[in-house]
Amino acid sequence: MPHPLDSFFAPASIALIGASRDHEKIPGRLLSMLRKNGYPGEIYPVNPNYADIDGRACYKSIAEIGAPIDLAVVMIPARAVLAALEQCAAAGVRNAVIISSGFAEEGGDSAAMQDAIAALAKRTGMRISGPNAEGFFSQMQRVAATFSPAVDVKPGVVPLVATTRRIGIVAQSGGIGFAYYHRARALGVAVSYVVSAGNESDLGAGEFLDYLVQDASTDVILLFIEGIRDVEKFLAAARRAAEVKKPVIVTKVGRSGAGQRAAASHTASMAGWSAAYDAVFAKYGFIVSNDLDEALTIAAVLASNPLPRGDRVAVVTVSGGAGIWGADAVALQGLQVPELSESVQAGIKQLMPSYGTARNPIDVTAQGVTSGGLQKSVDVLTASDEVDAILVVLSLSSEVRKPFKEEELAPVLSAQHKPVVFYSYTVPSDFARRELAKSGVVVLSGLTHVGVAMRRLVDYANFRLPPAADTTRLPLRDLSAHLRSPVLSEADSKTLLRAAGIALPNEVLVKDKSGLDEALARVGFPLAMKIQSPDIAHKSEVGGVRLNVTTKGEAFLAFEALLNKAREHRPEASIQGVLIGPMAKRGVEIIVGTMLDETFGPMVMVGLGGITTELFRDVVYRPAPVSAEEAGAMLAELKAAPLLNGFRGAAKADVPALSQLIADISVLAAAYAREISEIELNPVLVHGEGLGATIVDALVVGRRG
Template sequence: MNGSRAPYTHDELRRLLHPRSIAVIGASTRAGSFGLRTIRNLAGFDGAVYPVNARYDAVEGHRCYPDLAALPQAPDCAVIALNREAVKETIAQCVARGVGGIVLYASGYAETGRPELIQLQDQLLRLVEGTPTRLIGPNCLGINNYAIGARIMFGRMPKPRPLHHGAIGIVTQSGSVGMSLAQAMERGVPISHSIPVGNGADVGIADLIAYLAADEHCQAIVTVFEGVEDPRQLVQAAELAVSADKPLLVHKMAVGKQGAAAALSHTGALAGSHASFRAVLERAGAVMVDDLDDVMETAQFFAKAGRPTGRGVGIVLGSGGIGVAAADKAEEHGVALPQPEGATLETLKRHVPEFGALRNPCDVTAMTLNDDTAFEACCDAFLSDPAYSALLVVYPYADEFGTSRVPVWRRLAERHGKPVVNYWASEWLEGIGAEMLEAEPRIATFRSLRRLFRAVRAWHDLEAHRALPAAARLSSPDAAGQASAALAVAPSRTLTEREAKAALAPYGIPVVREILVQDAAAAAEAAAELGFPVAIKVESADIPHKTEAGVIRLNLRDAAEVAAGYDAIMAKARAVTPPTRISGVLVQPMVPQGIEIVAGVTNDHAFGPLVAFGFGGIFVELLKDTALLPAPFTPAEAEMALRNLRGASLLDGFRGLPAVSVAALAQVLARLSEFAADLSTTIAEVDVNPLICAGDRIVAVDALIVRRA
C-alpha cells in the first residue's frame, strides 16, 4: 500500500466493489477448482458473468471466452483464479483492457516474509499504480457485495438475503475472519458487504472503510485487522466514516508480542502499538471493540441505535433476578441507571403491583403474562423520560410469548426514536423470534449482559466525545521559541532535571523551585533559604533516573541532615559517573503530600506525539492505569480521560489526602500536550514524574527530556 496517498474514493472503487460485469479468469469445470467455485458463487449475481479460459466453450451455462480481448466489453471486475506464475502477465492484460478492478486469489507473496516474494508483490502494485484499475489481494479469499448478489470468491459464504435497516459492512485482513463474522446473516443480521483485503498490496483496510462510508447500503462498518502499513491513512478513513454518520467498529488483533509475530507471518502487515491505535482512532471517532466475540452484536447495536439523548438506561422486566444481574453489569461498566422521578414514577405506581419493584430496574412481575398493559405503560414511561437514552428489556423465553412482546417494543421505539436493547436470556440462542428481532430497525439484541453494557457505555462515550468543545490554545504564542532555546543550550541529548524544567516552564507547567549547589555548606544554606524540609538530588545528564541510582534524599529537616545527605549522594554519583559530568546538587523544598500523577510523552513512528498519564507513586504497579491521548489535546479531553481511569475515585480524596481539582490537572496535561506537539521534531521523549496534586496545586517535582538523535 502506498502510504503517501489519501484513501481511494467511492468512485475509484465502485467498479471493483459494485460491478455490473465480472470476468473469471481461470474459470474451469474441474471439481474443486477456484474458478468453478467462483462461477457457482455468482449464481445470484444480476450482472454479466464472463468465464475466461481458452480450453472451454461454456462453464456452468455461461459462454466461455478464450481471453480478455474477446470479451464484449471491458469488465468492471476481473477475478484471477490462476497460479502465481501467470499473475503478472494477466494483471498487465487487465490494465491494458481497462478492467475496473482485480480480485487476486494467489498467495505466496509478502505474507511469507521472504524478500524476493515481497519484491514480487511490489511489482504487482507497480502494474496498477497510476491506472484506473484497482487491485485487491494478493492472498485474498474474495469479496462479497450482498446488496447485488456479488459473491466474488471461492469460499463458502451465506447466500445473500434482502437487506433492511441496519446493514453492516465488514472489512478484514483475514478471509476466514470475514467469513465467520458474515455468518451472522444466518441468524438474520443484515450484512451489506464482507471484504477481506489479504495482503492489501493496493486496496487496503482504509480504502474499504472510506468506500463503505459513502455506500448507500451500509449503515455501520466493522473492521478487524492485525496491522496496517499506513496508520495515518486509517485515521483519514475513520474521519470519513464519522463525517458520513457511519459508526466504525474496530477490533485490532496482534496486541501482544506473540500476536504481533503471528501477524507478520500471516499477512505481512505491520502490527503497530495497540495503545497508539486505540488513542488515535478513538480521537477520530471510531469505537474500539476489545473482543472479537463482541464485534457483531456491538455493530448491530450501533447500526440501529442512532445517537443517544442522555446517559441513563431504563430497565423494565418481569423477573427480579435478571434485573439484579443487569444492575450488576451496568455498575461494572459505568452505565447509569437513574431512579425514576416525577411523571415516570407516578406511572410506575399506577401499574406495578405492590410486590413488584417501583425502581430502576423495574420489575413489573409475572402479572404481565395475563395483561401486557402494565408492561407497555412502564416501558413507555421510561422512554418518554429525557433521563433515559435507551430501554433495556428481556427476551426470557424463545417461544410465542417472547415474540408477542416484539410489536410492543417496536411501537415504543418508533414513537420515541430511542433504541430498545433486548437481552436474549434464553439459552436457545437462535430460537423462535431470533430472526424477527434482528430485522427490527430499532431493537438491538444481545446474548450477553456484558456485551450489552459494554456497547451502551461505548455509545455514551462516543457521544460525549462528539460534544467536547473545540480546541483553544492555552500556551503563549512564544512558548515554543522559549522552549526551543532552552533545549538548544543543553549540552547533552538527555537533559538534566533543571534543564528539562526550564524547557517546560514557558508552557505554564508549574515546577518546584530549586537551587543548584556545589558543596555541603552551600546545600545547607540553600535549604535554610527555601525552608525545611527539603529534598536534595544529584544533577547529572548521565543519571536520568535518580531514585534507582540512589542519588536523591527526601524530607531532610535540618542543616546537619542536608550536609550528611549531600556527602552520601555525591559518593553514590561518583561511583557511576566522572566528577566532570556532575553539575552539582539540586536543593528543593518538599512539596506537601498529594496524589502523584505520572505524565510522559512519546513520539510514535506512525502517529506522532502521544501523551500518557496515570497514577504514580504506590499506585503505578497496583493499578497499571494509564490514559493515552494524541497531542495536542484540550483540557476537556484530558478531564474525560482522567475520569475514565479505573482509579478515578482517588482524585476525589483518599485516606486523608486532599481531593484533586481535575480541571486544574487537566489544564496542566493539556499544556504538556501543546509542548509535545510544538516540539515533536526536537524531542524523542518526556517524563514528568511525578506531578504532585492536591486541590488546585499541581506541581512537577521532577522531569526528564530526551532530544531526538
C-alpha cells in the same frame, strides 16, 4: 459526490482471471457466487484452457475481452500474478482483487513480488486489494466477489432481516470478516458491505473505512484489525466517522505479543503492545470489543435502536429471577436501574396480576404476555421520562406463540424514542426471531454482552470529538544544542524544556563544592538535592536524592554523600554534579509523559505518579498533540481522578493548570518528533486550585540515529 472506490464496490463488469469449471475449487466458486447472488453486470471468465465456462464465453487473456472492465478478480498462482496485472493495467482495468496467496506472508522473494504489485498500483493508478484476500461482498449491488461460503444462497431460504439500518464490515482477516457477516445474518442484522483487506499491497483498511464512513447505506461499521498500514488515511477516516457520528466497533488482535521496547522511561515501558491503538480508538470514539459475539451484539443494538439520552434502564420481564439477573447485568456495567415513581408504578400495576412487581425490574409475570401487560408496560416506559432505555427479558423458545403483536409493537419501536433491547433467556426459536423481526426486533441471547452493549450505547451517546490542540503556545525553536546525546540527565532535560517554553522551578546545577554557597543563596531553604548523570535515570534507586535540606552545613554534607553514593552504586556513570532546587509545595503526584509509537507517532500519557507509577499502572494515553480540554478528559478517565477532585475533604487540585501542562508537553512532543523520542515528568506535583503545578523531575530522550 462520487468516491474513488465506487467502481470497486459497484463494478459494471467483472473479469475472473483464472476462472474454472470446477465449483469445488476457489476459482470455480467465484463465478458461482456471483451468479447465485444475482450480480447484474457483465462477467468475463479468463482462462486459456477453456472455450467456455457455464455457458459463458471464456477468454484467453484480459486483452481479448475488448470491453471496459471495472474489476478483475485474480485467482492464479502467485508467480503469474504480476504479469496478469500488467495486462489488466494495459487493458484499462480500474480495480483488482488478488485472491492468490504466497506473497509477503511467506517473506523472501515472495515479499518482493508483493512490493512489485504495490509499485504497479502506484505507477498505473489501478486500485488493488490483496494479495491473499478473501475478496468482498456488496449486498447493496449484489456483488459477491468472494469464495466465502457465508455468501452462498440456498434455494427457498428466506433471509432473516430485522433491521433497516445496515452494518459494514472491514476485516484484515477474510475468515473473521465473513464470520461477522454470517453471524449478523443469523441475528437478522442487515449488512451493506464485507471486505477482506488481505496483505494490503495497495488498498488498506484505512481506505476501506473511509468508503464506509461516507457510504449512505452503511450505518454502523465493524472493524477487525491486526495493524494499520495506511495510517494517514485511517486517521482521516476515523475523524470523519466521529464528525458525522457514525459508530465504529473495532476489534484489535495481537494484544498478547511480547512487544520488546527499549524504554528509558516509565511512559514507554508501561505502554504495552497496543496502547497506541487504544489511544487512537479513544480519541475518535471507537467502541472497542475483544469478543466476536459481543461486537455483533453491540452492532445489533446500534443498528436497531436510537442512542439513549442517559444511563437509566428499565428492565421488563415475564420471570422475576430473569428480570433481577437482567438488572444485575446492566448495573454491573455502571448503568442505573432506578425505582420508578409511584405514579408510573401505579399505571403499570394495572397491567399485571397482583403478584407481579412494578418497581424496576418490572415483573409482569407470564400472565402479562397473554393479557397484553408486557406490551403495555413497554408503551408506558417508552413514554416515561424516568428511564432512558428498556431491556425486555423473556422466553422466546415457542414455535407457535407470539409475545407481541406486530401492529402494536412495530409503531412503538419505529418511533425510535429510546433503545428497547430484547434478550431471551431460552434459546430463541426461528419462529420467534422471524415474527419479532417484522417489528424491527433483533433477539439477543447473551446477557453479559447485552449489558456491555447497553453501556457502550450510553458511552457513545456521550462522546464528543475533542477540539484541536493549540500549537501556537510553544513557538518552534532550535533545540539541537540541547540534544547532543540521546539520553539527557534531569538538569539537561529541564534546560531543554525551559528552552522550549515550559515553566520549571529555578534550580542550579553545582559541579563542585566551590559553587555550593552561591547556589544556596540563589535557591534558599528548604531545598532538594539530586545527583545528576545521563547514566542514572532513577536517582532514588542509588540513594541519589536528599529532600528538605534546611541548613548550609546539612547541604555540604549531603553534597559529598550524594557524590559518594553515585560512585559506589554506579562507578561507570558520568557524573555532572548535584542539582539544587527549592522544595516543592505539597500536591497530588502525577506523571506526564510522551513516547513515539512505530505506527501512530507521538503519544502523550498521564497517570498516577511518583515511585508507585509502574506498580499501579493507572495511566491514559492519547495521540499527541492534545488540547487542554482533551487533557482534562484524560485526567477524568484515571482511577485516581478523585485525588484531584477533593478526595475525602482534601482541597481540589489545580486541574486546569495540569491540563494545560499536559497539552503543552504533547504539543512539544509532536512538534519535535524527529528529535525527541520520550519525555517524562515524574512527579508533577499538582497544588490546590489556582496554585498551579510543579515539575519536580524530568527526563528527555533524544532519537537515536
